[in-house]
Structures are given as C-alpha cells and as structure tokens.
Amino acid sequence: DRIVKIDGSSTVYPVTEAVAEDFQKAKKGEIKVTVGISGTGGGFKKFCRGETDISDASRPILKKEMDACKAAGIKYIELPVAYDALTVVVNPKNDWIKSMTVDELKKIWEPAAQGKVTKWNQVNPAWPDAPIKLYGPGADSGTFDYFTEAIVGKSKSSRGDFTASEDDNVLVQGVSRDKNALGYFGYSYYSENAKKLKAVPIVEKAGKPAVSPSFDTVKNGTYQPLSRPVFIYVNASSVDKPEVREFIDYYLKSAPKLAREVKMVPLPEKAYKLAQDNFKKKKTGTGFGGEPEVGVSVEELLQREGKH
Amino acid sequence: MSETGGNTLKAEARSLSFYYGDYKALKEISLPVHDRKITALIGPSGCGKSTFLRCFNRMHDLYPGNRYDGEIILHPDDVNILSPKVDPIEVRMRISMVFQKPNPFPKSIFENVAYGLRVRGVSKRSTLEGKVEQALRDAALWNEAKDRLHDLAFNLSGGQQQRLCIARALAIDPELVLFDEPTSALDPIATASIEELMLELKEKVTILIVTHNMQQAARVSDHTAFLYLGEVIEFNETKKIFTNPDKSQTEDYITGRFG
Amino acid sequence: MSETGGNTLKAEARSLSFYYGDYKALKEISLPVHDRKITALIGPSGCGKSTFLRCFNRMHDLYPGNRYDGEIILHPDDVNILSPKVDPIEVRMRISMVFQKPNPFPKSIFENVAYGLRVRGVSKRSTLEGKVEQALRDAALWNEAKDRLHDLAFNLSGGQQQRLCIARALAIDPELVLFDEPTSALDPIATASIEELMLELKEKVTILIVTHNMQQAARVSDHTAFLYLGEVIEFNETKKIFTNPDKSQTEDYITGRFG
C-alpha cells in the first residue's frame, strides 16, 4: 500500500484534510492519506519516532522535540502552509468597544490582572462599570502560547481566572451568551459565527490604525500582532517516497484555494513559492530556535538558516 | 372474630379453580374451614394441596399467568378474598403461612421472627423481644436459639429453620394459619411440640394444615379433606374420614400401608 | 465392591469430629456402615444428622472455616475419604446424596436426571434416555413426569421435586447413597414406593439414611444409630434398638408419643 501518514495539530487539520481529500480523489485512490489529530505535541512525538511522514503543527517545533528528533536521527523540512488569525471577540450587544489596543488587552490578560481587573472601566474609564467575563483556550494549546506571547510579551504568561476550553465552539457559545464577555480564538470560528460575535479591531501600537481581522489584512500583514503562521513538518527521509513528494507538491499548490475554503488565511503567493523551493532543495531544520516568536514574516522565516 | 367457636365457619372455598397458565391445578374445589378448628388436607404428592393453601393468602398473585376462578369467602366479614377488589396485603395480615420448604430471610434469627411485627409497625424493643421469645418458645426453638438470636438464620439445621418459620408465622397473632407440611423436617419430639402447639392455638385461631402424615392428620385435625388430582374427593370430620370414609379412593389412600 | 454382602463394612467413621468454625457439631463419632445394608440415623432436630451425612461426600469442603477431625474409611479400598490427599470428586463419584431440601437444577426434568451421567461422560442419547426413564421409574415419578420431561423442574410440586432429586441420585449407579430425609415431603404412597425402592436397591448398594420417622427407620433399616447433641448415643441392629435399646435416652426418644 502507498500510504501517507499525517498527524498533529487540530488547528492545521482542516487544511490538511481538505488537501488529503482532493489529493486522493485526484489520484483515484491509488495513494492513501490518513490524517490524525493528536495535538501538536502528540504529533511531534509520533513524528520524531518516525511513525508519521508529516506532522501538522500550530506552532514551531520546540527544543525538546528537536532533541527527540535529533536523537532518533529524524530530519525535517519546515513548511508554513497558512495563517491563523487569532480573533478577539465580544458579544454583539457590547456597544462600547470600537477597537482595543494591545496595551488594553495586556491590562486585561496579564497575570497581575488576576482578581484585580474585573470591570471594564478599570481598563478604560470610558467603558462601563460592568464585570468582564473572560474566555480563552486552554493553557496547553498553541493558541494560548501565541496570544500570551503577542499580547503580554511572554509566552504562557496570563491571568488564570478565565473560562478555558479546548473546544472553541464552547468559547463561541460562552461569548455569544454574555454581554460582558471577551474572548479570543482562531479566525475560522469567528467567521463561521460572525452573526453571534463581534470581532474587535486591534491597534498594534499607538498611532497605528485599528485593524479588523480579515483575509486581506492578515495576508498583507497589517493585522498584527495576532496572526501567526501554521506549519507542516515533513520527514526528510519520507521525501524519497514518491507518494509523499507528490502529496506535498499538491499541498503547496492547492493550499491557497483550500485554506480559504476552510476559513484559514492563505499565505502570500510568494511564500508558497519559497516553500516549494525549500522543499525541492530539501532544506531541513527549523527557522526558529526552538523558541516561540511573534511577528516574523513567513518570507523571512523561509529564508532563514535551518536549525536542527 | 365471632365470640363463639362452635360450628361457625372461618372461611369457605366455593368452586375454586386455579390455573398455572393453561394447566388447571385445582378443579372446582368447595371446602369449608371451621372457625377455631384444625382442618387437614391430605392427598398424594402433586394433587394440589400446596396450590390450594397458597390461594388463601393470594401467594399466586406474585406470579404472572396464574389465574383463580371461584371464591374463597372469609368470615365473619363475608368477603371473597380472591376478589381483585380485596387487598391481598390485608388478607395476608390476617392469614399467615408456613411454607413447605423452610424459607428464612437472610437475617438474624431474631429479625426473622420480629419481621412480621416490624411490618405491622411495632418497633419498641421490649415488645419485640417479648413477642419473639414467646413465638420461639411456642415453636419449640427457644432453647436452641436463645444464645444465638443474632446469628444468621441460614446456619440453622433444616428442622430448626422450619421451626423458625413457624415461630415467624405465629409471632403476628393471625386469625388463620396455613401450615404446609410444617413438621416434615422435624423429629418426633419437635413434631409433638408443634402438634401440641396447634391444639393450644386452636383456642384462638383457625388452622389449615397440609400433611402427608396420616397419623398427624388423625391426631390433630377436626376435619379432613382428601384431595386427588386437583379435586376434593371427600371432606368430613376427621373421625369419620379415618374410620369410615364414604369414598373408596379415600379409603385406599388412608389405609395404604402407612395409614 | 466385595462380592459377598454379609457383614463386611462399606464404610466406617472413626472418632469423627466436625467443626463449623468454632462450633463443634459432631463429637468423636464412630460408626460402621455395613455393606449392602441400610443404616438409619435418627435423633432430634439439630443433633447433627445432616452434618454427619455431609461428611461422607465431603460437602463441607465447599465452605471455608469447616473442619473435620478423625476418619471415614471407605471399604474395600481402605482409604480415609476425609484425607486431604483424596480427591473429593472421586468420593462423590462413588457416593451420591439426596439433600434435605429438594434442590433441582433450573433445567428440564430430563436434564436434571441425566446430569450425573453427563458428568461421567455419557452422552449417547439412547443410553441417557434409558437410564433417565429407569431412574424416574425407580423414584416413582415416571408417570407424572413422562409427558413433561422437558419442562422446567421448578414447576414441580414439592414432593415431585424431592422424587426428582432421588432419581437424580440413583441414575449414576452409586456404591453408597446418602439420603437426608428423603420422604419428608412425600405422601404415604410415594413414601411406600421409595421405601420399596430402597429395599430393592440394597441388593446392590449401601444406604445411609437420615429420618425422623421412627416407623420408617424400623421398617427399612438394618442398623440404626441414635444421635444426640452431636454424639452417637447408641448404635445397633434396628430390631434391637427398637425393641430393647441399651440406653434410656434412646428408649425415651423412640418411645416418644410418636414412636
């Protein structure tokens, strides 16, 4: 059997699934593709044991995982495939929020706010004297890591007294039911539920304009700092298998269309080109140093020296 | 209970039939049960004695598919206790039963005997203790049981269990007691004391007893009915039945080698 | 089995004691069981008759806390069947038992009787059918049961169940049969046929029977033992025991009102 095995993050899953579906149809079932969801961490665990050909990742590979892969002699090609735009949302009945600055968000979410910042007017006196109800993803998720890094400035640094859920639909429900709610999660959950939610335009720095999340603002890089790339990692030795090669080619070619279809934001054309080059060249290693990073552009990333 | 004993009736079966599903185990039985007398039912195994007895406290109600036909009138109230309108619990409160196979509860000896009283709402320790002791004495079990009242009843011997069940049935002062072979598992001495007890009891209560011991029937009962294949072949005063039965079948049966 | 009957022994209890936990139910019992004879055990309820009988097929092994002391020698092998080295199953293959409370399996009548044979590896339909019929005839149940062989045994009357258990115990051609009050639930006619059966059986097998029916003991048994409070008070030929017992206790017991 010719099987391409993929596992990993649930954030990347929809894109990979879409590609896998079309790819199998295009190949008339000659090549089988399986896609699992076991989280970025679980995916890398299997990947670094050589059990999967490709790993979906909503964050770059981290030091521990790099070590594991190295120990097992596994080299990988890091390919960004789409953007995920973290969206800050409030209830549609919330009429006082027109936009928020990163600083305001930080004031709400930083660890020091725990138990202290509990009312809207503590953040901005123009806002009402009403309690803030916070919703966010669980601390185990890449989304949480990225948001804290981007807003608070330090990964995993957050207040703890918010309602966390693994399941973004639960967060959607929570925010849509509560006038005083504020939450954040992936763009696709916002865009599917745009009627029940209101996305908050973000002001990156004082003086910059407030930018709402959308395909365009993410793609052209103005929606900052809450857009992040998501990746697939390809096992370098699997590339020798023609089915994997064909699959990746297909992936990078169809990603712009399919990502959009599943409500993820495609990378700029140029980035896909670069990714294809990297893949052809079998450029292994990660552009990150095993540490999370905010605000890097994909193009820059793809040109960095790969670290192992 | 009417004040005089005499020849008044305590209960009366009127063309009573009984069906286990399709099987007709009792065939139009009519039988009087005299007040404060002992009525014995005899007959070969499988003839329907237990089935008949169990009609009196509506035990058959517990199983689906069983069906009564006809009546059992309980006096002095003159109610048909088989009528669906009559509450079987009321019937059972007034009529108690000792079963063919001893069936103690998985409880202590004391709790077994006290059970009927508790069901009747008695909970005062001293009343219970008094009644339990009296019942155990009546059933000739007190000496063996008094030191192990709080042992599990299952650890008793077969005969002891049977006496326990007798004690349990007596503790509640019933009007009519149904005995299904109460002494089958008992030795002669215990049997003697149970028979004595019955004779004493009959001062106050009516007794219906199934026995396959002809001597026992002859000794203790006032009236005897001979059942065969679900029918009453003959009913009469015990003396008459055992000396000069009307039917040849009866005679054959009781003069069998073991009369 | 030795070829001659006579006065050889089939089994022998030698200072057998038995404990239910701490309670000593049998006290140094010594008793011979003669080959192809009927030995009766009599005694008041709770004296240890069932306990003694159940030693012979090691039934007590099934429960924790029970303890034997002393020996039961089975002849002609001369082995102590209580020895831990002896496989209780082998003992039970040779010694079968009818219990005090009828305990049929929740299977059909046929399967109840056939079970012992199946355990012994018989599975030929025709053999089974023949043996089952014979056993049911022997136990005087054939007429009642022949049309409902495949009915559940639980739907039988008390006495019918008892006879079924007898048939079950006989179907396997045992060397020694233990009867624990086999006729207590039976009417005189059925009792007569079971007693006849025992007399016939004794041509081939040895019988140990517990009964509280003195007449029965007198009628069928060759030897009688009188137990009291876990001790053998007297053992002798039945004739002797019932006419001229050595001990006054025995005399008191058997001449009770119901001798």
Place this chain on the structure above:
Amino acid sequence: MNQPNINEMRGLIARHKRWDIIFAIVGLVCLLVGILTLLALFGQLVAEGLPRLKPGFFISFPSRSAEEAGILSAWVGTTLVMLVTALAAVPLGVASAIYLEEYAPKNWLTAVIEINVTNLAGVPSIVYGLLALGLFVYQLDLGQSILSAGLTLALLILPVVIVATREALRAVPGSIREAAYALGATRWQMVSNHVLPYSQGGIMTGVIIGLSRAIGETAPIITIGALTFIAFLPHPPVTGEFPYLSFAWLKDPFTVMPIQMFNWTSRPEEAFQHNAAAAGVVLLGMTLLMNGVAIWLRYRIRKRIKW
C-alpha cells in the same frame, strides 16, 4: 378479629401502602428522568441530524464539505473495533470473574485482585490510552491499528464485565452448587454446566454496559492514534477465496464513530454539527443493534430461571 381491630389494621395497611404508591411514583419519576433525558438527547440529535440521515451519509468518506461528508470509514471502524473488544473483553472478563468467585482461595492475593479490579474501573479512560500507547502500540508493536484500539477498549471495560459477572455468579444459590458437586461434578463442570448458564443474564448486563461504554469512548483511542480523516476501508475480514477469513484488517488504520463526531462537533461550520448529530443517532442505533443479541438473550434467560 373484631371490627375496630380490622379498621385499625386497614389504617395501618393504608399507611404502608401509601409508601408503595409514593415509591412507585418516585420510581416512575426517576425512570422517566432517565428515559426522558435519553429521549431529549436523542430527540435533539434526531432533530438536528435528520436532514443528513440519507443513504449517502452511510457510504461516503469524511470530507471538508459537510454535505458530502459521511461515516463509512467510521462505522466500519467501530464495528471492527467492537468485534475485537467483545472478543477480548468478554472471555477475559468472564474468566477472571469465575476465578475470583469460584476458585480463588480467600487470601491476600485474592483481596488484591478484587480491590484492583474495582480500582481499574475508576481509572480515567485517557490513562488507558497512555497505557495502550506504550504497551500495545510500541512494546507489542501492534501499531496504531484496529487491534490496538480493540484491546485498549477491552482493558477499559474489563472491570465492568468482571464486576457484573461476579455478582451474577454469586447470585446462584449454594444448594445448586451442592447438588452438582454431590453428583461428582468437578469444579469446572459445576461452573460450566450450572453456575455459568444460570448467571448468563447478569453477565449479559455486564457485557451490555461494558460495550456501550466502549462504543462511545473517544479519548483513549485518540491517544493511540485513531485517525480523523481516513478515506479508505480496512481489508475485508471475509475474502472470496480459501480460507475465507483474513486478519489483515487487524493491523489497519481506522477511525471510529465517536472520533468522527468529536471532530465534527469541534468544527467551526454549523453544518458539521448536523453531521455530528446524525452520527450520534447512528451510534446509538449501532449500540442497540450490537447489544440486541445480549438484550434478547438476557430477556430469555431471565424469563426461564427463577429460584
């Protein structure tokens, strides 16, 4: 008995019977709460999923478009995984129960096994997943396969099967055991000819609630690697040529119904919620179907055996 006495007694009975009635009502209410919850859940699922319950749903593979997506790989996977689970858990569970109830001497080892069994029942299912990942997938090298998943779920429900079976065995009266032994039956004959057949009803209950639990489990099989997107079927267990049975499917990758549901419920698109609901309906249907035989057997057995 004189008249006042009878009235007193009637009063007593009426008081006692009041409890009967109260209890019957309370019982019925409790029952209704359970059944109504089920009906509410089921109704909700049906209402939401009905539009998707068309033949196409059963014969299509998952897809990014909710209307095209189906549960073919999921229901086939569930069927095969349940087959493995039942074949592993039932014999193992019943055998353990028989050992504990009929053979085990009353010593510390037995006590340990006994406590251990009930303790296992409380281990969260995800921990079984972790165990299975280490044991079946890596150590025994069974891979992320139907076999691994089936065995994992078998371990998961083992305690339920054992506990229910033990109680069923224990309920067989001692007199029946005595009767069998007295006829010369060995322990195993006694167990296999009597105790086991008479307790089948209770064993069935254990099997039913065990398998019901297994069929709805998600977490442990995700951990060992059930797949969410799989657009092909495992090897067929029955082949056209001799020996007609093939076991290649045991090692195949798979997905199961609850995972498919789980995946769909966490999708952002509303349309997938309908798919999830429809899959839920099918899953409950499959459970009833799977347990049908056991339910029917239990009904038959309980009707036949009364002590």
Place this chain on the structure above:
Amino acid sequence: MNGKNHRLAHSHTRHLRERLIESVLLLAALSSVATTFAIVAILCYESIPFFRKVPLKEFLTDSQWTPLFDDAHYGIMPLVAGTLTTTAVALLVAIPMGTVIAIYLSEFAPHRLREVVKPFLELLGAVPTVVFGYFALGVVTPLLQMIYPDLSGFNMLSAGLVMGIMIIPYISSVSEDAMRAVPMHIREGSYAMGATRFQTATRVVVPSAFSGIAAAYILGISRAVGETMIVAVAAGMQPNLTWNPLEPAATISAYIVQVCLGDLPHGSIGYQTIFAAGLTLMLMTLVFNIAGYWLKKRFREVY
C-alpha cells in the same frame, strides 16, 4: 470395586485438566493486575522527573494549579476538589435514582415494562460523553440559570447532574440483576407476613442483594471519578480550589485529557504533570476501593 483403578487413572487426567483450567482462569484474573501494574509503572516512571522538580509538599499544599502558565504552581488540591465535588454531585443523583429505579424495575414494574426499559436506560451509558457535555452546557445550565440567575455558565453542578444521569444505568442495571437473583421463596416469606411491596423490597430484597448493590455503587463511583469529557466541556476547565458546585472548576481527568490532546511538547514538565495527576487519581480511587472492600465484606449477606 474393580473399577477403582480405572477411576483413579481417570482422576489423574481429570485433575490435570482441572488444574489447567484453574491456571488459565487465574491468568485471566491476573491480567487485570498486570494492567494496573503497567498503568502504575507508566505513571510512576513519568512522574519521577516531575517530583524531582516539584517537592511533594508543594504538590499537596499549594492552592493553585497553573503548571502550564508562566508563573507555574503545582498544587493538586484544586483538581482534587473539583474531582470530588463533581463526583459527589453525580453520586447524589445517580445513587438514589439508580437504586430507586432498580427497586422499581425489579419489584414494582410490570415485567413487560422492565424488559423494554432496561435496554433503553443502558443506552444512556452509550451516548458519547461529548454529547452529554454539550447537553449539560447547552440545556441543563440554562435551565439551572432560570432557577439561580447567578449561576456561572460553566459550573460543576450541571456537569455533575448530567454525569449522574449518565451513571444511572451502571447502578440500576447491576443492582437490578442482583435483586432479581434473590430467590422468590424469600420474597414469598415476606409477602406472606403481610408486607407491602415497599417493605419487602427495602427490608428483605435490598439487604439480600446487598453485595450486588454495593458492587454497582462501586462501579458507579469509579465511573464518576474517572469521567472526563462531560466535565471538560461543561465545568469550565478552570482549576479552582472550591467545594462549591455552583462554581466552575477542573477535574483531574479533564485536565489529563486536555493536556494529552494539546500542543505541549512531550517530555516537558507541563506534560509530565498529567502523570502526577493521574497517579493522584489512582491513589484516591484506591483509598475509596479499599474502604469499599472492607464495607462490603462486613455487610455481605448469604443465601
């Protein structure tokens, strides 16, 4: 008896066969012990590095559980409290209701109803727990909020209630079987004394079936302690040291599943916390079970 030698020979093979069967059965019974050992081994092995970093004292006494945050605290008590509270709520629903249903079905209901209803109740155990989770969140919580408007959207109460309903079949089915197995003649004894159904059920049948009912309870409790998805969806996933069921909280099992399926790298301290938490849960259930074992032993009735 000349067949004797033959019988002895036969007994030899029979003996062997019996021993063989016994060994096979013992092996089966030991498989569950082996499972436990494997689980404990895995949990211990992975939590050793965790306990190297986090002293046991902190683990047991710190009142915060934020191992995945920058400012990490490793106090297990919030999770323990969440687990115990949801379990307690669930049991307060499941034990009375399950028992009542069992008694009702076994002693009161017409047998048609019983045979139809039981399989349907058992279906409750088959509903994927995610569905229950959404039911708790989307139906039960809003209903409860109509009574207590202040109830937070995520709370242990509705998770516990729904969990209780889910566990009902565990308790009702197994106890009903146990009650049904009480021999009829014992019931007859009670009815013959004039007892009502209720009296017979509570005074004779339930005590006689005690061992089976206890086993059912233990199964139910165990299931509640280990239940994951309902709590994960409906209780808020917020480690919160509180015994108030009206508040949101997280349980050990929910925490484990959350981390297992998340994006954390394996082998990191954050990931290892799940093993320490799992070990804690094992120990907790062990304590329950040992207590249950002794209780059951003391109250066991025989017939």
